[in-house]
Every structure is written in structure tokens, then in C-alpha cells.
Amino acid sequence: MPRAAIARDETVTLDERALIARVLEGDRVAGRQLYEAHATRVHRLVYRLCGDAELAQDFTQDTFVRAFDQLSRFRGDAAFGTWIHRIAVTVTLNGMRKVKRLRERETTLDDDPGIGTVSHRADPDLRSGIAAAIDALPEGTRMTLIMHDIEGYTHAEIAESLGIAEGTSKSRLFDARGKLRLALAAFVKE
Amino acid sequence: MTEDEMDERTREALRGYRVPPEPPLDEMWDAIEARHFGAPVVALTDRAPARGRSSRRWRLGAPSWGVLVVGMAATLLLGVGVGRMSRTIAPTYTQNDSGDGRYDYWTANAEPYRRATTEYLGETVALLTALPAAARDGQPDAGVLVAHSGSPRKCERSEQFRGVFMRRPPSW
Numbered sequence: 384m385p386r387a388a389i390a391r392d393e394t395v396t397l398d399e400r401a402l403i404a405r406v407l408e409g410d411r412v413a414g415r416q417l418y419e420a421h422a423t424r425v426h427r428l429v430y431r432l433c434g435d436a437e438l439a440q441d442f443t444q445d446t447f448v449r450a451f452d453q454l455s456r457f458r459g460d461a462a463f464g465t466w467i468h469r470i471a472v473t474v475t476l477n478g479m480r481k482v483k484r485l486r487e488r489e490t491t492l493d494d495d496p497g498i499g500t501v502s503h504r505a506d507p508d509l510r511s512g513i514a515a516a517i518d519a520l521p522e523g524t525r526m527t528l529i530m531h532d533i534e535g536y537t538h539a540e541i542a543e544s545l546g547i548a549e550g551t552s553k554s555r556l557f558d559a560r561g562k563l564r565l566a567l568a569a570f571v572k573e
Numbered sequence: 574m575t576e577d578e579m580d581e582r583t584r585e586a587l588r589g590y591r592v593p594p595e596p597p598l599d600e601m602w603d604a605i606e607a608r609h610f611g612a613p614v615v616a617l618t619d620r621a622p623a624r625g626r627s628s629r630r631w632r633l634g635a636p637s638w639g640v641l642v643v644g645m646a647a648t649l650l651l652g653v654g655v656g657r658m659s660r661t662i663a664p665t666y667t668q669n670d671s672g673d674g675r676y677d678y679w680t681a682n683a684e685p686y687r688r689a690t691t692e693y694l695g696e697t698v699a700l701l702t703a704l705p706a707a708a709r710d711g712q713p714d715a716g717v718l719v720a721h722s723g724s725p726r727k728c729e730r731s732e733q734f735r736g737v738f739m740r741r742p743p744s745w
């Protein structure tokens with residue numbers, strides 16, 4: 384890693400530590416700064432996972448409230464961003480399980496017999512076909528795909544956020560891509 | 574379609590998957606702030622650059638203990654001051670006629686009232702005594718008063734009374 388990048392990362396970490404210390408003392412300005420540093424990315428991930436603007440807003444709020452409440456437990460072993468994204472994933476998964484209308488999206492790809500033979504006539508839009516294929520992926524596989532291929536997280540960050548091994552993250556991504564190729568093949572045939 | 578083209582189209586489709594809207598950062602922060610930090614902060618000034626004391630922000634609904642203690646102390650001092658001042662202003666007499674050794678304000682201050690009452694009653698007696706004589710001498714005002722002396726309200730309503738007392742003098 385270039386020296387400048389390392390120095391920048393250390394500066395960010397030091398700044399965040401100072402902000403965290405101030406938030407623990409009840410400094411809401413520091414809380415706002417910490418929030419602004421991570422809110423947009425957390426909201427993006429949450430929205431990609433749940434696909435609903437209101438739910439994304441609620442889950443993002445819940446994520447930060449929980450993070451601030453549990454801030455004294457943050458040991459600093461990992462970056463604050465990784466830690467709060469792990470909370471965001473947990474909050475989102477738990478929240479989605481409670482929302483009845485989103486349960487249909489959690490059906491596994493294997494349980495959906497039509498996903499591998501998506502018809503061009505039935506769904507002429509490639510984008511919506513891909514979206515349907517992603518929605519039909521198993522939960523863990525779908526999250527890995529979204530975090531890696533859409534949001535640009537590394538396997539280390541995904542492993543930390545989801546509480547899995549890096550190898551598991553890689554195998555899930557391989558699996559997700561394979562199933563998407565199958566879905567895409569239906570469009571390519573014609 | 575080649576392998577590379579397929580990958581490119583897949584990536585393109587992935588980029589369009591659930592594109593998030595612009596996050597309502599301020600709205601979300603208001604909720605987070607209220608839930609974690611308590612009552613929201615209200616800025617007494619607008620968002621102008623900080624300039625000394627005028628840029629201070631105050632938390633409504635949750636005054637600190639220091640402010641409460643200072644407020645209570647100030648109220649207590651004010652009460653003591655008012656009490657001491659009223660003690661110096663009110664006429665007090667050291668003599669106490671109650672006889673049991675306790676100080677009683679009304680007993681100690683009865684003498685001035687008794688003196689004033691005696692003075693006014695004396696003047697009234699003198700006036701009532703002098704009026705019949707004045708009426709006999711032909712003074713009209715005295716005659717009206719004597720005629721209605723048993724009923725002050727009747728006296729007040731009579732035409733004669735109005736003629737004597739209610740008429741505005743030409744010099745006014």
C-alpha cells in the first residue's frame with residue numbers, strides 16, 4: 384500500500400477514535416460527524432439489501448442508534464466502518480425477517496424452478512431478469528454478491544460484516560455468479 | 574455473445590440493481606439524535622459563523638444541575654431579601670399588649686388605629702351637633718342633611734341633595 388494511503392488511513396482512524404471518545408461523552412456534534420462519515424454508504428448497502436426506501440431509512444436509523452448505544456463495546460480491533468456495517472447487516476436481516484411483504488424475496492434460488500430458465504418473452508428486460516435472479520438467491524449468497532460486485536466491499540470486509548470466513552465469502556460469490564450466468568443464458572440463447 | 578460481453582452486460586445489470594435514492598441525511602439524523610442523545614438541540618442563532626457567546630446552543634427541556642442549583646439559590650436569596658426589607662418598611666411597635674410575652678403584630682400596632690378612629694368619631698359628633706343649629710340659621714345645605722340624616726341613600730337620591738352637592742360649580 385502506498386505510504387500516503389497508509390498515512391491517510393491512520394489519520395482517519397485517529398480522527399474516528401477522537402470522535403468516538405467525544406460521542407461517548409455525549410457530544411452530539413461528534414456524533415453527527417461520525418454519522419455523516421458513514422451514513423451514505425450504510426444507507427446504500429441497506430437499500431440494496433432491502434429494496435425499500437422507507438425500510439432503508441428505518442434500518443439506517445436503527446443501525447446508528449444501536450451503534451451509538453453500543454459504542455463503549457467498540458474495541459477498535461477493526462475499522463469503525465466495518466463494525467457499523469456489520470451492525471447494519473444484522474439490523475437489516477432481522478428487520479426484513481419481520482416484514483411480511485419482503486419474505487417472498489427471500490425464497491432460495493434452488494426452490495424457484497423457473498429461475499434457470501428465465502424466458503426472454505416472459506421477461507424481456509435483461510436488467511429486471513438479473514434483478515429477479517438476484518432476489519431469488521439464498522440470503523447469504525445474495526448479500527455477498529451485493530456487497531462485493533455492487534458495493535465494492537472486499538472479501539475481508541464481507542467476512543467481518545457477515546461473520547463468516549473469507550473463503551466462504553469467495554465461494555458464495557462464485558456460486559452467485561454461476562447462477563446469474565444461468566439466468567443470463569436464457570437471454571443469450573435467442 | 575462472447576464471454577466478455579456477457580460479463581459486461583452482467584456487470585451493467587448489477588449496477589442497476591436497486592439503485593438507492595438520495596438518503597435523507599438530516600431527517601434520519603434528527604431521529605437518531607432524538608433517540609440516542611435525547612431532546613433535540615435548538616439553535617438560538619441561525620447557522621452564521623460562531624461568534625462568541627451569541628453562537629451558543631442551548632438544550633431545551635434538560636437544564637443542567639448547575640443551572641438548577643443557581644436558580645434555587647437565587648430564589649432563596651430573593652426571598653430572604655424581600656423578607657428583611659418588608660420588616661424595615663412595616664411600622665412596628667416594640668410594646669406588646671398581649672401579656673404572654675409573645676410578639677403579636679396586631680396587638681402591637683393597634684394604638685395608631687385606635688387613635689385615628691377616635692379622631693374621626695369626634696369630628697362626626699361635632700358635625701352632627703353643629704348641623705341643627707346651622708339649619709336653624711337658614712343654611713340650605715345643612716337643612717338637607719338634617720332632613721335625611723336617618724337615611725343616607727335617600728338623601729343621596731333626593732333632588733335637593735343633587736341640587737346642593739352634585740351640581741358642578743361654575744368655577745370648574
